[in-house]
Amino acid sequence: MRKMKNEKEIKRNLKNELNDTEPSSSLQNRVFSELNVKETKKTFSFRKWVPALTCCLCVALIAVVGLVVGNSISKNNKAYNAIVQVDVNPSIEMVVDEKNQVLSVRGLNDEGKMVLEGEAFIGKNVDDVVGEIIRIETELGYLVVGKDDNKVTVTVSAETDKISEKINTQIYGTIAKVCEELNLTAVIENVKGYVIDEIKALAKELDPTLTEEEINNFTYTQLVNVVKLYHLEVADLASVKLEELYRQAKEYDISFVEKEAVKEAVDKLDITYQATIGLYDIAYEKLADAYEYVQNKYKEYFINSDSEYVIALEKLAKEKEALLLQRNLVAQLPEDTDSEVRVNETNKLARMEAEYALHEKALKDIEDSATQAYNTVCEVFETVLASMKSLEEKLPESIKEITFASLTNTEAKLNEFKNNFFAEFETEHKDDILAAKQKLANRKQELKDSLHQKSEE
Structure with a gap:
């Protein structure tokens, strides 16, 4: 208590x-x-x-x-924030400051989210966090002791090359030290991070409430802060598809809030606009239906447990677990292992890798097909939205001036929108969020248990 x-x-x-x-x-x-x-x-x-x-x-x-x-x-002019990505596939992204403190962290794919599940990295030193990530990925079998083809890719995005080089050098040393402690052989590759135009595009994607003018006036560090805030915002969304749903829903909610305000203003117009008012009210109801329809269809295609995509995704996850176990088994065969046994286990690994590649492609095909179907569904919302904008052209200028930007023209109003949307989304998708987190936690524990059991045999 x-x-x-x-x-x-x-x-x-x-x-x-x-x-x-x-x-x-x-x-x-x-x-x-x-x-x-x-x-x-x-x-x-x-x-x-x-x-x-x-x-x-x-x-x-x-x-x-x-x-x-x-x-x-x-x-403090020396202060900065930078983006650090550590990719072993799992892929993980974090934002760090000039004090080497991790301000936020996010899994860029489902396996990255699994690595982070149950961990508390925010506020810790980046060296400690990167070291722990390498240890967890070794514990889960993604990095394999005894193999010489392990690879860790580090990408640093910062305002200056000097800052990037400083962070790269520091993290390289951390990874090298941890690999030595774990008796792990790995190639550590450094990749150049986002240039200014790329991080501007990323900021717009992650926060659709930002205007082009705002983004263009942001410093590099302010753009990194947008990434950081997004990390914190979606911290409990334990799957890539839930994140995608969140971003899409927010983008559509911006349009919905705007049209909701327009409708309230339109309904107060005099009888001169009676015909247009009636049409606008009908269009608004259609937009509300389309808003709900789009979200339901996304869940049907990508979230629900009986969807073709989710079934294929979970099957592939099981195959990945078996593949990781086999990789570790082959790498750690004792030197005196019978040659026939070694050949058989190595051949088995090759077959499993080939099958995994085929099923991975099959999942991508299913995802592409579902995405195409979903995009068609989105056209319903976009069509209704376009019809409402067309009707607005027949209304007074005061109506046309009602935009999302004008409705959220203060920080307090914008924060109110974000807070309300966050609360509504979390409530609406509570069961999906909890299920995704539990699924990742279970998978993480199963991998640990399986590898531990193999090492004891």
């Missing part, structure tokens, strides 16, 4: 300090250290705009972190 009391105290104190214009360094440290606090979820109607303290805390913390870092940058 003491833990719950501490969490409530932390949340209450943070809430009281959210209005600070210049948060203290102690608040910054507390935000970083408490980002992994779990909250009790409440239930909300998906379209109901209700303040949700339990769900909004995460986003509120994100806002504080962004404010803290932004304030720090203004006071």
